Amino acid sequence: MQALKKIHAGVLEIAYAESGPSNGQPVFLMHGFPYDIHAYDEVSPMLAAAGCRVIVPFLRGYGPTRFLSPSTPRSGEQAALGADLLALMDALQIPKALLAGYDWGGRAACVVAAVWPERCQGLVSFNSYNIQNIAQALVPDLPENEHRLWYQYYFHSERGRAGLEKDRRAVTRLLWKLWSPTWIFNEDTFSKSAAAFDNPDFVEVVIHSYRHRFGLVEGDPAYAEIEARLAKQPAITVPAITFDGEDDGVRKPSYEAPHAQRFSGSRVHRVIPGVGHNMPQEVPEIFGKAVLELVRA
Numbered sequence: 001m002q003a004l005k006k007i008h009a010g011v012l013e014i015a016y017a018e019s020g021p022s023n024g025q026p027v028f029l030m031h032g033f034p035y036d037i038h039a040y041d042e043v044s045p046m047l048a049a050a051g052c053r054v055i056v057p058f059l060r061g062y063g064p065t066r067f068l069s070p071s072t073p074r075s076g077e078q079a080a081l082g083a084d085l086l087a088l089m090d091a092l093q094i095p096k097a098l099l100a101g102y103d104w105g106g107r108a109a110c111v112v113a114a115v116w117p118e119r120c121q122g123l124v125s126f127n128s129y130n131i132q133n134i135a136q137a138l139v140p141d142l143p144e145n146e147h148r149l150w151y152q153y154y155f156h157s158e159r160g161r162a163g164l165e166k167d168r169r170a171v172t173r174l175l176w177k178l179w180s181p182t183w184i185f186n187e188d189t190f191s192k193s194a195a196a197f198d199n200p201d202f203v204e205v206v207i208h209s210y211r212h213r214f215g216l217v218e219g220d221p222a223y224a225e226i227e228a229r230l231a232k233q234p235a236i237t238v239p240a241i242t243f244d245g246e247d248d249g250v251r252k253p254s255y256e257a258p259h260a261q262r263f264s265g266s267r268v269h270r271v272i273p274g275v276g277h278n279m280p281q282e283v284p285e286i287f288g289k290a291v292l293e294l295v296r297a
Contacts, residue, residue, distance in 0.1 A: 003017075004016065004017055004064060005017075005018055006064065007088070007091045007092065008068065008091065009084070009087040009088040009090070009091035009092075010083060010084060010086075010087030010088075010091075011067060011068055011069065011072045011084075011087075011222075012060055012065055012066065012067060012068060012084060012087070013065065013066045013067075013068060014057050014058065014065050014084070014088050014091075015057070015058045015063055015064035015065045016037075016055055016056060016057035016058065016088070017037055017044070017054075017055075017056045018053070018054065018055050018056075019044050019045065019047075019048040019054045020047065020048030020049075020051065020052050020053045020054045021048075021051060021053060022053060023053070024048075024051045024052045024053035025051065025052045025053065025097075025098065025121075025295050026052070026053045026055065026092075026094045026096075026097035026098065027047055027052045027053065027054050027055070027097060027098045027099075027100065027291060027295070028055050028056075028057070028085065028088075028089070028097050028098070028099050028100070028101075028109070029043060029044065029047075029054060029055070029056045029100050029101065029105075029280070029291075030056075030057070030059070030085065030099070030100065030101030030102075030104075030105025030106065030108050030109050031056070031058075031059065031062075031101070031102075031103075031104070031105045032101070032102045032103020032104045032105050032106065032277075032278070033103055033104045033206065033209070034171075034172035034175055034176070034193075034197060034206075035103070035193055035278060035281070036058060036062055036063055036192075036193040036195075036196035036197075037056040037057070037058055037063070037196075038189075038192045038193045038281070039102075039193070039278060039280045039281040040054075040056050040280050040281075040284075041281075041284075042280075042281075042284035042285075042288075043280050043284045043287055043288040043291070044056060046284070046285070046288040046292075047288055047291060047292065047295075050292055050295070052098075052291075052292075052295060055088075055092070055097075057085075057088055058196060059081065059084070059104060059105065059108070060074075060076070060080065060081070060084055060201070060205055061074070061076065061199050061201045061202045061204070061205030061206065062196040062197070062199050062202065063195070063196035063199060064199075065199070066199075066201075067201060072220075073208075073220040073222075074201050074204035074205050074208060075205070075208050075209075075212070075219060075220040075223070076104075076205040076206060076207075076208040076209025076210070076212065077208065077209065077212040077213070077219045077220065077223060077227065078107050078108075078111055078131065078132050078213070078227075078230060079111065079219065079220075079223035079224075079226035079227045079230060080219075080220060080223050081104055081105075081107055081108035081111065082107070082108050082110075082111025082112050082115065082226065083222075083223055083226060084108065085099070085108045085109065085111075085112050086112055086116060086119065089112075089119060095119065096118070096119055096120065096121050097119070097120070097121060098120075098121045098122045098123075098124075098291060098294055098295055099112060099113060099120050099122075099123050099124070100123070100124035100125075100287070100290075100291050101124070101125065101126070102125075102126030102127065102277070102278070102279055102280065103126070103127070103130075103250075103277065104209070106125045106126050106127060106130045107130045107131065107132070109123055109124075109125060109130075110123065110125055110129065110130045110131050110236065111131060111226070111230065113125075113236045113237075113238050113240070114131060114230070114234040114235070114236050115226060115229055115230070115234065117236075117237050117238050120238045121238070121239075121294070122238055122239045122240065122241075122294035122295075122297065123236060123238055123239070123240040123241075123294075124240070124241050124242075124243075124287070124290050124291050124294065125240060125241075125242045125243070126242070126243045126244070126245070126277075126279045126280075127242075127243075127244060127248075127251055128242040128243075128244065128254070128258075128259040128262075128269065129236065129242075129259040129262035129263065131230055131233065131234075131262075132213045132230070133231075133233055134212075134213060134214070134215050134227075134231065135215075135231060137213055137214045137215055138214060138215065144252075145252060148249060148250055148251070148252075149250075151171075151175060151210075152210045152213075152214075155206065155207055155210040155211065156210065156211055156214065156216060160207075161203065161207050164203050164206065164207070165203050168194070168197045168198070168202065168203070169190075169194050169197070172194060172197060173190055173194070176190060176278070178249045179248065179249040179250050179276050179277035179278065180245075180247070180248075180249065180275075180276025180277050180278050180282060181247055181249055181276060182247045182274050182275075182276060183275075183276050183278065183281075183282045185281075189281075233262065235261070235262055235263065235264040236262060236263050236264070236265065236267075237264050237265045238265050239265055239266045239267070239294055239297060240263055240265060240266070240267045240268075241267070241268050241269075241270070241290045241293060241294060242259070242263075242267060242268070242269045242270070243269070243270050243271070243272055243275075243279060243287075243290070244269075244270075244271045244272070245271075245272055245275035245276050245277060245279055245282075246271055246272060246273045246274065246275060247273075247274060247275060247276045248275070248276050248277045249276055249277060250277050251277075253271045254271075255269065255271065256269040270290075272286060
Protein backbone atom coordinates (compact mmCIF):
# COMPACT_ATOMS: atom_id res chain seq x y z
CA MET A 1 0.00 0.00 0.00
CA GLN A 2 1.02 3.59 -0.55
CA ALA A 3 1.90 6.01 2.23
CA LEU A 4 -0.98 6.83 4.53
CA LYS A 5 -3.06 9.94 4.11
CA LYS A 6 -5.13 11.68 6.77
CA ILE A 7 -8.28 13.76 6.58
CA HIS A 8 -10.76 15.29 9.01
CA ALA A 9 -14.06 13.47 8.58
CA GLY A 10 -16.88 13.99 11.06
CA VAL A 11 -15.58 13.46 14.60
CA LEU A 12 -12.37 11.81 13.42
CA GLU A 13 -9.08 12.39 11.71
CA ILE A 14 -9.13 9.26 9.59
CA ALA A 15 -5.93 7.64 8.37
CA TYR A 16 -6.29 5.75 5.13
CA ALA A 17 -4.35 4.17 2.30
CA GLU A 18 -5.21 5.13 -1.26
CA SER A 19 -4.15 3.57 -4.52
CA GLY A 20 -5.20 3.56 -8.15
CA PRO A 21 -6.14 6.46 -10.44
CA SER A 22 -7.80 9.45 -8.78
CA ASN A 23 -10.52 9.42 -11.45
CA GLY A 24 -11.19 5.69 -11.14
CA GLN A 25 -14.29 3.99 -9.76
CA PRO A 26 -14.17 4.64 -5.99
CA VAL A 27 -14.02 1.50 -3.84
CA PHE A 28 -13.88 1.53 -0.04
CA LEU A 29 -12.41 -1.56 1.60
CA MET A 30 -13.39 -1.79 5.27
CA HIS A 31 -11.54 -3.94 7.79
CA GLY A 32 -12.94 -5.72 10.83
CA PHE A 33 -12.09 -6.49 14.45
CA PRO A 34 -9.40 -7.40 15.35
CA TYR A 35 -7.70 -6.65 12.04
CA ASP A 36 -6.60 -3.58 10.13
CA ILE A 37 -5.95 -2.28 6.64
CA HIS A 38 -3.30 -4.96 5.99
CA ALA A 39 -6.19 -7.35 5.41
CA TYR A 40 -6.38 -5.78 1.95
CA ASP A 41 -2.68 -5.82 1.07
CA GLU A 42 -3.33 -8.14 -1.86
CA VAL A 43 -6.84 -7.00 -2.77
CA SER A 44 -5.96 -3.32 -3.19
CA PRO A 45 -3.31 -3.75 -5.93
CA MET A 46 -5.66 -6.00 -7.87
CA LEU A 47 -8.40 -3.37 -7.86
CA ALA A 48 -6.01 -0.48 -8.53
CA ALA A 49 -4.59 -2.33 -11.54
CA ALA A 50 -8.15 -2.65 -12.86
CA GLY A 51 -8.54 1.14 -12.71
CA CYS A 52 -10.30 1.56 -9.38
CA ARG A 53 -9.61 4.31 -6.88
CA VAL A 54 -9.10 2.19 -3.76
CA ILE A 55 -9.50 3.68 -0.28
CA VAL A 56 -8.76 1.59 2.82
CA PRO A 57 -9.36 3.45 6.10
CA PHE A 58 -8.45 2.57 9.66
CA LEU A 59 -11.68 2.39 11.65
CA ARG A 60 -12.20 4.46 14.81
CA GLY A 61 -9.97 3.08 17.55
CA TYR A 62 -7.43 1.58 15.14
CA GLY A 63 -4.02 2.63 13.88
CA PRO A 64 -3.39 6.35 13.37
CA THR A 65 -7.10 7.27 13.16
CA ARG A 66 -7.90 9.64 16.02
CA PHE A 67 -10.87 11.37 17.59
CA LEU A 68 -10.71 15.13 17.13
CA SER A 69 -12.09 15.88 20.59
CA PRO A 70 -11.44 14.21 23.96
CA SER A 71 -15.11 14.74 24.80
CA THR A 72 -16.47 12.60 21.96
CA PRO A 73 -17.81 9.30 23.31
CA ARG A 74 -15.60 6.38 22.28
CA SER A 75 -18.54 4.51 20.83
CA GLY A 76 -18.15 1.35 18.81
CA GLU A 77 -21.83 1.06 17.89
CA GLN A 78 -22.86 0.16 14.37
CA ALA A 79 -24.38 3.57 13.63
CA ALA A 80 -21.08 5.25 14.48
CA LEU A 81 -19.18 2.98 12.08
CA GLY A 82 -21.61 3.72 9.28
CA ALA A 83 -21.55 7.45 10.01
CA ASP A 84 -17.74 7.43 9.94
CA LEU A 85 -17.74 5.84 6.49
CA LEU A 86 -20.29 8.36 5.20
CA ALA A 87 -18.28 11.22 6.70
CA LEU A 88 -15.14 9.96 4.96
CA MET A 89 -16.95 9.83 1.63
CA ASP A 90 -18.14 13.40 2.19
CA ALA A 91 -14.67 14.61 3.18
CA LEU A 92 -13.19 13.07 0.05
CA GLN A 93 -16.07 14.49 -2.03
CA ILE A 94 -17.05 11.05 -3.29
CA PRO A 95 -20.81 11.06 -3.96
CA LYS A 96 -21.12 7.33 -4.66
CA ALA A 97 -18.84 4.32 -4.24
CA LEU A 98 -18.68 0.59 -4.16
CA LEU A 99 -18.45 -0.58 -0.54
CA ALA A 100 -16.84 -3.83 0.57
CA GLY A 101 -15.95 -5.26 3.94
CA TYR A 102 -16.22 -7.87 6.64
CA ASP A 103 -16.91 -7.92 10.37
CA TRP A 104 -17.03 -4.31 11.70
CA GLY A 105 -16.08 -2.92 8.31
CA GLY A 106 -18.72 -4.99 6.57
CA ARG A 107 -21.23 -3.65 9.07
CA ALA A 108 -20.25 -0.07 8.24
CA ALA A 109 -20.72 -0.85 4.55
CA CYS A 110 -24.11 -2.49 5.18
CA VAL A 111 -25.26 0.50 7.24
CA VAL A 112 -24.44 2.96 4.48
CA ALA A 113 -25.98 0.68 1.84
CA ALA A 114 -29.20 0.35 3.84
CA VAL A 115 -29.61 3.88 5.18
CA TRP A 116 -28.06 5.90 2.34
CA PRO A 117 -28.45 3.69 -0.75
CA GLU A 118 -27.93 6.66 -3.05
CA ARG A 119 -24.29 6.70 -1.88
CA CYS A 120 -23.64 3.02 -2.59
CA GLN A 121 -23.08 1.67 -6.10
CA GLY A 122 -22.83 -1.90 -4.87
CA LEU A 123 -22.00 -3.93 -1.78
CA VAL A 124 -19.66 -6.85 -1.07
CA SER A 125 -20.42 -8.13 2.41
CA PHE A 126 -18.93 -11.05 4.28
CA ASN A 127 -21.54 -12.62 6.60
CA SER A 128 -24.35 -11.26 4.45
CA TYR A 129 -26.73 -8.81 6.17
CA ASN A 130 -24.42 -7.49 8.84
CA ILE A 131 -26.71 -5.06 10.66
CA GLN A 132 -27.29 -5.94 14.29
CA ASN A 133 -30.79 -6.63 15.57
CA ILE A 134 -30.17 -5.25 19.05
CA ALA A 135 -33.77 -5.78 20.18
CA GLN A 136 -33.25 -9.53 19.81
CA ALA A 137 -29.66 -9.65 21.06
CA LEU A 138 -30.47 -11.23 24.44
CA VAL A 139 -32.59 -14.03 22.98
CA PRO A 140 -30.54 -17.21 23.57
CA ASP A 141 -29.15 -18.99 20.54
CA LEU A 142 -28.33 -22.65 20.14
CA PRO A 143 -25.52 -23.72 22.49
CA GLU A 144 -23.38 -24.72 19.50
CA ASN A 145 -23.56 -21.10 18.33
CA GLU A 146 -23.35 -19.46 21.75
CA HIS A 147 -19.91 -20.86 22.54
CA ARG A 148 -18.45 -19.08 19.51
CA LEU A 149 -19.33 -15.74 21.13
CA TRP A 150 -17.40 -16.29 24.35
CA TYR A 151 -15.20 -13.27 23.66
CA GLN A 152 -18.25 -11.00 23.45
CA TYR A 153 -19.51 -12.17 26.83
CA TYR A 154 -15.97 -11.80 28.17
CA PHE A 155 -15.94 -8.16 27.06
CA HIS A 156 -19.23 -7.57 28.89
CA SER A 157 -17.35 -7.90 32.17
CA GLU A 158 -14.75 -5.64 33.72
CA ARG A 159 -12.51 -8.71 33.83
CA GLY A 160 -12.71 -8.78 30.04
CA ARG A 161 -11.91 -5.10 29.73
CA ALA A 162 -8.90 -5.58 31.99
CA GLY A 163 -7.78 -8.65 30.06
CA LEU A 164 -7.87 -6.81 26.74
CA GLU A 165 -6.06 -3.83 28.22
CA LYS A 166 -3.42 -6.04 29.83
CA ASP A 167 -2.46 -7.97 26.68
CA ARG A 168 -4.14 -6.84 23.47
CA ARG A 169 -1.89 -8.99 21.34
CA ALA A 170 -2.51 -12.22 23.22
CA VAL A 171 -6.29 -11.77 23.07
CA THR A 172 -6.39 -10.79 19.41
CA ARG A 173 -3.89 -13.44 18.30
CA LEU A 174 -6.08 -16.09 19.90
CA LEU A 175 -9.11 -14.74 18.06
CA TRP A 176 -7.26 -14.88 14.75
CA LYS A 177 -6.49 -18.56 15.37
CA LEU A 178 -9.98 -19.50 16.51
CA TRP A 179 -11.80 -17.59 13.80
CA SER A 180 -9.69 -18.79 10.86
CA PRO A 181 -8.59 -22.30 11.87
CA THR A 182 -7.43 -23.25 8.39
CA TRP A 183 -5.48 -20.04 7.71
CA ILE A 184 -1.79 -20.34 8.52
CA PHE A 185 -0.43 -16.88 9.29
CA ASN A 186 3.03 -16.07 10.59
CA GLU A 187 4.06 -13.71 13.38
CA ASP A 188 5.12 -11.01 10.94
CA THR A 189 1.66 -10.97 9.36
CA PHE A 190 0.00 -10.71 12.75
CA SER A 191 2.40 -8.05 14.05
CA LYS A 192 1.76 -5.76 11.11
CA SER A 193 -1.91 -5.62 12.00
CA ALA A 194 -1.48 -5.80 15.78
CA ALA A 195 0.33 -2.46 15.75
CA ALA A 196 -3.05 -0.89 14.96
CA PHE A 197 -4.40 -2.09 18.32
CA ASP A 198 -2.01 0.23 20.17
CA ASN A 199 -4.39 3.07 19.37
CA PRO A 200 -5.22 4.80 22.70
CA ASP A 201 -8.96 4.42 22.06
CA PHE A 202 -8.89 0.78 20.93
CA VAL A 203 -10.00 -0.81 24.20
CA GLU A 204 -12.78 1.70 24.89
CA VAL A 205 -14.20 1.43 21.37
CA VAL A 206 -14.05 -2.38 21.41
CA ILE A 207 -15.65 -2.72 24.83
CA HIS A 208 -18.42 -0.28 23.95
CA SER A 209 -19.11 -2.11 20.69
CA TYR A 210 -19.58 -5.49 22.32
CA ARG A 211 -21.73 -4.10 25.12
CA HIS A 212 -23.87 -1.84 22.97
CA ARG A 213 -24.85 -4.59 20.53
CA PHE A 214 -26.45 -6.45 23.45
CA GLY A 215 -28.23 -3.35 24.73
CA LEU A 216 -26.08 -3.27 27.87
CA VAL A 217 -24.89 0.33 27.46
CA GLU A 218 -26.28 3.47 25.89
CA GLY A 219 -25.10 4.65 22.51
CA ASP A 220 -23.75 8.05 21.56
CA PRO A 221 -26.82 10.35 21.31
CA ALA A 222 -25.34 11.77 18.10
CA TYR A 223 -26.22 8.48 16.37
CA ALA A 224 -29.62 7.83 17.96
CA GLU A 225 -31.55 8.63 14.79
CA ILE A 226 -29.42 6.24 12.72
CA GLU A 227 -29.77 3.51 15.34
CA ALA A 228 -33.55 3.98 15.27
CA ARG A 229 -33.53 3.41 11.53
CA LEU A 230 -31.31 0.35 11.89
CA ALA A 231 -33.64 -1.07 14.53
CA LYS A 232 -36.22 -1.49 11.76
CA GLN A 233 -33.76 -3.80 9.96
CA PRO A 234 -33.99 -1.92 6.66
CA ALA A 235 -33.59 -3.88 3.46
CA ILE A 236 -30.50 -3.42 1.31
CA THR A 237 -31.65 -2.34 -2.14
CA VAL A 238 -28.32 -2.00 -3.96
CA PRO A 239 -26.70 -4.83 -5.97
CA ALA A 240 -24.86 -7.12 -3.56
CA ILE A 241 -22.51 -10.06 -3.46
CA THR A 242 -22.40 -11.74 -0.06
CA PHE A 243 -20.16 -14.43 1.36
CA ASP A 244 -19.77 -16.83 4.24
CA GLY A 245 -16.65 -18.81 5.05
CA GLU A 246 -17.20 -22.53 5.48
CA ASP A 247 -14.63 -22.58 8.31
CA ASP A 248 -15.64 -19.31 9.99
CA GLY A 249 -15.08 -19.68 13.73
CA VAL A 250 -17.40 -16.79 14.60
CA ARG A 251 -20.51 -17.49 12.58
CA LYS A 252 -21.59 -20.77 11.08
CA PRO A 253 -21.97 -20.39 7.32
CA SER A 254 -25.49 -19.99 6.05
CA TYR A 255 -26.88 -20.23 2.59
CA GLU A 256 -28.87 -17.63 0.71
CA ALA A 257 -32.33 -18.08 2.21
CA PRO A 258 -31.85 -16.91 5.84
CA HIS A 259 -31.05 -13.33 4.82
CA ALA A 260 -32.97 -13.21 1.56
CA GLN A 261 -35.68 -10.90 2.93
CA ARG A 262 -33.03 -8.34 3.85
CA PHE A 263 -31.94 -7.86 0.23
CA SER A 264 -34.54 -6.39 -2.09
CA GLY A 265 -32.05 -5.70 -4.87
CA SER A 266 -30.05 -8.21 -6.87
CA ARG A 267 -27.94 -10.44 -4.66
CA VAL A 268 -25.61 -13.39 -5.12
CA HIS A 269 -24.52 -15.37 -2.06
CA ARG A 270 -21.53 -17.73 -1.96
CA VAL A 271 -20.15 -20.04 0.72
CA ILE A 272 -16.39 -20.43 0.28
CA PRO A 273 -14.72 -23.69 1.37
CA GLY A 274 -11.55 -23.46 3.45
CA VAL A 275 -12.16 -19.85 4.47
CA GLY A 276 -12.48 -18.55 8.02
CA HIS A 277 -13.47 -15.07 9.20
CA ASN A 278 -10.80 -12.91 7.54
CA MET A 279 -11.79 -13.53 3.93
CA PRO A 280 -9.91 -10.68 2.17
CA GLN A 281 -6.59 -11.80 3.65
CA GLU A 282 -7.23 -15.53 3.35
CA VAL A 283 -8.49 -15.57 -0.25
CA PRO A 284 -7.79 -12.09 -1.65
CA GLU A 285 -8.31 -13.11 -5.26
CA ILE A 286 -11.85 -14.32 -4.64
CA PHE A 287 -12.74 -11.21 -2.66
CA GLY A 288 -11.17 -8.88 -5.22
CA LYS A 289 -12.92 -10.57 -8.14
CA ALA A 290 -16.27 -10.12 -6.39
CA VAL A 291 -15.63 -6.39 -6.08
CA LEU A 292 -14.73 -6.21 -9.77
CA GLU A 293 -17.92 -8.07 -10.70
CA LEU A 294 -19.94 -5.21 -9.28
CA VAL A 295 -17.61 -2.54 -10.65
CA ARG A 296 -18.12 -3.93 -14.14
CA ALA A 297 -21.82 -4.70 -13.81
